[in-house]
Amino acid sequence: xxxxxxxxxxxxITYPEGFVASGVxxxxxxxxxxxxxxxxxxxxxxxxVFTTNRVQAACVQYSRRVVKNGSARAILVNAGNANACNGExxxxxxxxxxxxxxxxxxxxPDAVMTASTGIIGHLLPMEKLxxxxxDAVAALDREGDTDALLAxxxxxxxxxxxxxxxxxxxxxxxxxIRFGGxxxxxxxxxxxxxxxxxxVTTDARLPAxxxxxxMNRAVAVSFNSVTVDGDTSxxxxxxIMASGMGEGEISRPGTAFEDFVDALTRLCVGLxxxxxxxxxxxxxxVEIVVRGAATEAGAHRIAKTIAESPLVKTAxxxxxxxxxxxxxxxxxxxxxxxxxxxxxxxxxxxVCSQGGSIEFDRDGAHDYLTGREVQIVLDLxxxxxxxxxxxxxxxxxxxxxNAEYHT
Amino acid sequence: xxxxxxxxxxxxITYPEGFVASGVxxxxxxxxxxxxxxxxxxxxxxxxVFTTNRVQAACVQYSRRVVKNGSARAILVNAGNANACNGExxxxxxxxxxxxxxxxxxxxPDAVMTASTGIIGHLLPMEKLxxxxxDAVAALDREGDTDALLAxxxxxxxxxxxxxxxxxxxxxxxxxIRFGGxxxxxxxxxxxxxxxxxxVTTDARLPAxxxxxxMNRAVAVSFNSVTVDGDTSxxxxxxIMASGMGEGEISRPGTAFEDFVDALTRLCVGLxxxxxxxxxxxxxxVEIVVRGAATEAGAHRIAKTIAESPLVKTAxxxxxxxxxxxxxxxxxxxxxxxxxxxxxxxxxxxVCSQGGSIEFDRDGAHDYLTGREVQIVLDLxxxxxxxxxxxxxxxxxxxxxNAEYHT
Numbered sequence: 001x002x003x004x005x006x007x008x009x010x011x012x013i014t015y016p017e018g019f020v021a022s023g024v025x026x027x028x029x030x031x032x033x034x035x036x037x038x039x040x041x042x043x044x045x046x047x048x049v050f051t052t053n054r055v056q057a058a059c060v061q062y063s064r065r066v067v068k069n070g071s072a073r074a075i076l077v078n079a080g081n082a083n084a085c086n087g088e089x090x091x092x093x094x095x096x097x098x099x100x101x102x103x104x105x106x107x108x109p110d111a112v113m114t115a116s117t118g119i120i121g122h123l124l125p126m127e128k129l130x131x132x133x134x135d136a137v138a139a140l141d142r143e144g145d146t147d148a149l150l151a152x153x154x155x156x157x158x159x160x161x162x163x164x165x166x167x168x169x170x171x172x173x174x175x176x177i178r179f180g181g182x183x184x185x186x187x188x189x190x191x192x193x194x195x196x197x198x199x200v201t202t203d204a205r206l207p208a209x210x211x212x213x214x215m216n217r218a219v220a221v222s223f224n225s226v227t228v229d230g231d232t233s234x235x236x237x238x239x240i241m242a243s244g245m246g247e248g249e250i251s252r253p254g255t256a257f258e259d260f261v262d263a264l265t266r267l268c269v270g271l272x273x274x275x276x277x278x279x280x281x282x283x284x285x286v287e288i289v290v291r292g293a294a295t296e297a298g299a300h301r302i303a304k305t306i307a308e309s310p311l312v313k314t315a316x317x318x319x320x321x322x323x324x325x326x327x328x329x330x331x332x333x334x335x336x337x338x339x340x341x342x343x344x345x346x347x348x349x350x351v352c353s354q355g356g357s358i359e360f361d362r363d364g365a366h367d368y369l370t371g372r373e374v375q376i377v378l379d380l381x382x383x384x385x386x387x388x389x390x391x392x393x394x395x396x397x398x399x400x401x402n403a404e405y406h407t
Numbered sequence: 408x409x410x411x412x413x414x415x416x417x418x419x420i421t422y423p424e425g426f427v428a429s430g431v432x433x434x435x436x437x438x439x440x441x442x443x444x445x446x447x448x449x450x451x452x453x454x455x456v457f458t459t460n461r462v463q464a465a466c467v468q469y470s471r472r473v474v475k476n477g478s479a480r481a482i483l484v485n486a487g488n489a490n491a492c493n494g495e496x497x498x499x500x501x502x503x504x505x506x507x508x509x510x511x512x513x514x515x516p517d518a519v520m521t522a523s524t525g526i527i528g529h530l531l532p533m534e535k536l537x538x539x540x541x542d543a544v545a546a547l548d549r550e551g552d553t554d555a556l557l558a559x560x561x562x563x564x565x566x567x568x569x570x571x572x573x574x575x576x577x578x579x580x581x582x583x584i585r586f587g588g589x590x591x592x593x594x595x596x597x598x599x600x601x602x603x604x605x606x607v608t609t610d611a612r613l614p615a616x617x618x619x620x621x622m623n624r625a626v627a628v629s630f631n632s633v634t635v636d637g638d639t640s641x642x643x644x645x646x647i648m649a650s651g652m653g654e655g656e657i658s659r660p661g662t663a664f665e666d667f668v669d670a671l672t673r674l675c676v677g678l679x680x681x682x683x684x685x686x687x688x689x690x691x692x693v694e695i696v697v698r699g700a701a702t703e704a705g706a707h708r709i710a711k712t713i714a715e716s717p718l719v720k721t722a723x724x725x726x727x728x729x730x731x732x733x734x735x736x737x738x739x740x741x742x743x744x745x746x747x748x749x750x751x752x753x754x755x756x757x758v759c760s761q762g763g764s765i766e767f768d769r770d771g772a773h774d775y776l777t778g779r780e781v782q783i784v785l786d787l788x789x790x791x792x793x794x795x796x797x798x799x800x801x802x803x804x805x806x807x808x809n810a811e812y813h814t
Contacts, residue, residue, distance in 0.1 A: 053735065053738035054737070054740075054743070054744060054746055055735060055737070055762070056738075056746070084731070085731065085734060085759075085762055085763050085764060086764070087747070087762070087763045119731075120731035120734075120735075121759075121763065122764070233735065234734075234738060310717065310801075310805075311809055314809030314810040315809065315810065318809070318810035320810075323528070324492065324526075327462045327492060327527075327641070328460065328462060328641055330461070330462070331460035331461040331641060332459070332460050332461075333461075336461070337461060339461055339462040339492075340494070352492070352528075354494075355462070355492055355494070356492050356494045357492060357493070357529070394717075394806060394810075395806065396806050396807075398721070398806070399721055399724065399801060399802065399803050399805070400803075402722065402725070403721040403724040403727075403801075403802075404725055
């Protein structure tokens with residue numbers, strides 16, 4: 001079991017041993033840093049999870065192939081241009097970016113992964129990127145402020161950078177393991193499509209297959225349990241690099257590996273919640289818990305349907321303890337349950353019992369919903385399975401951000 | 408084939424032979440008529456389509472049972488209270504409404520269907536309804552203004568009444584057949600849940616099984632192809648009564664029946680489009696056509712995913728020809744297709760060709776999108792199947808209507 005889980009204030013993706021990084025401006029966004037480079041000093045084991053959208057950007061198809069090799073040295077991330085729907089020219093440009101990085105860093109050409117986020121259907125301005133890569137290579141560093149700069153360089157409509165670092169220890173490990181991470185995303189939004197990108201590092205040593213399994217399991221209950229608007233980007237990806245430069249080593253499935261998954265999951269859940277908190281126009285972070293379900297998949301589907309219901313999200317913006325909308329959304333999730341056994345809690349307020357109306361403190365529930373973080377729990381009273389999904393409310397600013405942007 | 412299809416201005420659900428109706432106020436809504444009664448002078452054949460939500464109002468469960476008998480005499484509709492999530496008391500109250508109507512009209516107790524729309528989780532004010540039913544029975548009529556009054560009496564947040572009447576003729580029929588209909592719905596919205604209710608009449612004579620098949624097919628491409636916000640009410644239903652009082656008769660499947668389905672479908676599509684046009688806060692009616700698909704179900708699923716994408720709907724409000732969001736939404740529909748063969752048209756403007764960016768008249772496309780009715784066509788260029796879905800845009804008023812209401 002995990003003995004210790006200690007956050008390191010101000011640190012991020014370069015906190016684990018073996019990583020340097022830089023964030024620079026190359027002019028893709030109207031202002032601020034827009035190019036991030038993360039380099040592993042050794043050959044890191046890598047794993048990744050990619051968008052399930054049928055329309056996939058060049059970087060998604062390319063980085064998926066690199067991940068299949070199980071090992072890589074660097075990730076180049078640009079914000080401001082998604083390089084999606086650009087046909088063969090987009091594929092060539094993406095490969096060129098990776099080649100430029102590999103040549104300047106004297107790496108094998110297939111050791112560089114790429115990720116892009118921003119406007120769709122516009123070719124990359126390659127001269128700006130060539131100069132930017134030169135600057136980024138020159139600026140590689142492991143200073144305290146690098147991680148914040150890096151997290152800012154991958155932002156699009158995000159209103160704050162999202163990153164964190166932890167040192168964890170387990171009674172099953174030979175040594176503590178460090179974890180770092182950053183992500184971006186606040187919906188599928190302006191300039192044309194924003195994207196959920198997440199990058200995680202660790203200094204543990206473990207085989208690629210185990211790392212991929214750990215990533216899959218952590219993503220399922222973190223990034224894949226966040227929904228802002230139900231829209232899935234063409235560019236979504238989550239990559240992890242394990243440098244093996246620390247003393248921690250996980251060589252096989254078992255309790256040590258389970259603790260690694262546990263630690264990684266905690267990091268990812270923390271980052272994922274920041275994405276929901278920063279949803280476009282969000283006034284609050286909303287945690288939807290469905291418990292007492294027959295299956296975890298069913299619980300997840302109900303929670304996600306509630307979290308994506310426009311009527312639920314507008315009621316949350318209005319601080320309205322409208323349990324009828326919660327039941328309506330649960331009912332259309334396509335999961336069998338008995339409507340007459342559901343209990344609904346908004347914070348500590350039981351607002352619906354056995355599927356029906358009960359007396360409750362309406363003003364108290366309203367006041368609770370005005371908070372910056374709120375929790376809603378549906379208990380189906382059918383089984384023991386639970387799922388949690390994070391989302392935000394729909395405000396006037398959601399419409400403003402998404403309608404007033406013009407391609 | 409249909410030879411004639413003639414709209415009758417100002418007429419509605421009582422236009423076919425054999426129906427009388429009334430719309431009265433009984434005090435469930437803050438103002439206006441809120442109780443509608445439709446009575447068939449003969450025993451009508453009936454069919455119905457009901458919400459697939461797991462949480463179903465008392466009237467849905469009750470009316471479904473009446474429909475199973477295949478024959479009924481009346482429909483009582485109240486607006487302002489959904490009588491949903493009210494447990495056994497809700498069931499008892501619903502039965503009492505039907506009994507009051509049957510007693511006053513000297514009908515068998517199981518000849519009355521009920522439909523409710525409005526706030527959830529509040530018991531029906533039965534004294535008001537008892538007086539209202541007495542008024543409604545006394546007011547039964549077939550005057551010209553009855554149909555408009557009736558359509559207003561079933562409204563909740565609708566901004567205009569939705570009704571129509573047609574006389575159709577086919578070379579396969581012995582006589583012309585009349586159709587009348589009304590519906591309500593502008594999303595799943597305040598007071599707590601609004602609902603899509605639709606009621607259709609015809610004076611043709613046909614067996615219940617054929618009527619049900621006709622209704623199923625018409626609903627699939629009309630009411631089930633409309634989406635305002637993807638939310639499905641606990642109270643949705645669509646009922647049809649065929650009085651058999653005209654000279655038209657359809658006794659078996661075949662060309663005469665196909666023409667009946669065609670005529671019924673035209674009526675339902677017309678009514679369904681009014682629901683999308685009146686979506687909460689809508690500034691325009693949007694028709695999404697997906698063609699060139701391998702299967703009709705796939706085309707429908709892609710069209711519906713696009714129509715429900717918050718990012719598409721906000722871009723439409725902003726009059727932005729943002730084809731990237733259309734492709735993104737299509738790609739997450741879970742239907743296989745080749746992203747490199749899609750063409751996208753906004754009105755007459757080809758805005759995306761073979762899945763990529765092309766030059767187009769951006770100002771022209773923007774101006775087109777400012778219209779009150781717009782069409783978007785995605786051609787997958789894979790097969791011959793087509794589906795059409797109607798929706799509306801998301802405006803500031805959508806948020807306002809849904810967030811500022813308090814239960």
